[in-house]
Amino acid sequence: MFDELLKNPISVLTQDGDVSYYGTLMSWREADFYLAQLLDTVAWQHDEAVIFGKHIITKRKVAWYGDKPYSYTYSNTTKSALPWTPQLVDLKTQVELTTGEKFNSCLLNLYHDGSEGMAWHSDGETDLKKNGAIASLSFGAARKFSFKHKRTKDIVSITLQHGSLLVMKGTTQANWLHRLPLTKRVQEPRVNLTFRTIVNR
Ligand SMILES: O=C(O)CCC(=O)C(=O)O
Ligand SMILES: [Fe+2]
Numbered sequence: 001m002f003d004e005l006l007k008n009p010i011s012v013l014t015q016d017g018d019v020s021y022y023g024t025l026m027s028w029r030e031a032d033f034y035l036a037q038l039l040d041t042v043a044w045q046h047d048e049a050v051i052f053g054k055h056i057i058t059k060r061k062v063a064w065y066g067d068k069p070y071s072y073t074y075s076n077t078t079k080s081a082l083p084w085t086p087q088l089v090d091l092k093t094q095v096e097l098t099t100g101e102k103f104n105s106c107l108l109n110l111y112h113d114g115s116e117g118m119a120w121h122s123d124g125e126t127d128l129k130k131n132g133a134i135a136s137l138s139f140g141a142a143r144k145f146s147f148k149h150k151r152t153k154d155i156v157s158i159t160l161q162h163g164s165l166l167v168m169k170g171t172t173q174a175n176w177l178h179r180l181p182l183t184k185r186v187q188e189p190r191v192n193l194t195f196r197t198i199v200n201r
Contacts, residue, residue: 005098009167012158013147017172021158022165025094025137031163035139037087038191044110048077060116066105070198072127081105081198088193091137095195099167101133103195114141114186120148120177123168129197133169138162140190144183147176160192 009020024031044061064072065088066081084092088106096102111117123134138160145166146157160166168178180192 010158012156012166013172013176014154014156016149016175017147018168018170019147019172019176020167022098022167024161024163025098025165026163028162031139034087034091035162035191038108038139038193039110039189041085041087042108042110042191043082044108050077058116059112060118061110061112063108063110064105065108066198068104070105070127072105072107072198073125091193092195095135095137095165098165099133099135101135101167101169103133103135103197105196105198107194107196109192109194111141111143111180111190111192113189114143114183117143117180117182120179122150122173122177123194123196124173127198129199131170131173132197133167134173135195136160136166136168137193137195138164138166138190139192141186141188143186143190144181145178146181147172147178149176151175 004023006023009022012019012021042063044063047058047062049056064079064081065084070081071078142159142161144157145160148155
């Protein structure tokens with residue numbers, strides 16, 4: 001499971017949603033290549049948010065790409081999507097071929113080390129296609145990723161490896177939260193790409 005594309009994706013959730021872990025889409029070397037390219041070519045910016053009326057700037061960096069300059073409101077800030085880079089088109093194609101889904105945008109996150117993560121949330125923003133698939137491609141440091149059922153509080157966790165793909169769809173966002181926990185054990189960067197479908201309103 002460490003370094004291969006799984007013949008049958010692992011079903012991660014016990015109930016009320018649909019999350020599949022596909023394992024790694026590519027060799028370690030190829031994943032290293034993409035990681036270096038992404039660190040180098042993506043227009044990384046610190047995320048800004050307004051939380052409890054306070055303007056904060058995150059240590060984590062983000063970027064937002066898409067078919068059109070979609071504006072996307074995410075944790076209280078609005079961004080306009082940049083045109084795809086060649087590497088992102090490449091990765092989007094690989095993800096679409098593997099999952100049989102289509103995506104029109106991608107949110108990227110750069111966590112410099114284990115002191116950066118993402119708190120419990122669900123990706124239910126109003127400009128996302130309802131119950132649409134979200135494909136999460138990871139590069140760099142292997143990190144734990146957790147789901148928490150909104151009602152039962154059940155927690156399910158999985159480690160996302162270098163070059164691996166996880167797909168969330170169906171009622172997952174309605175019934176579960178997810179997070180990337182902080183960890184003292186990780187000193188290396190991780191880049192995560194979430195391919196999404198934005199609906200025009
Ligand atoms: O970094 C990750 O694996 C997840 C990121 C995430 O949940 C998000 O961008 O909404
Ligand atoms: Fe998320």
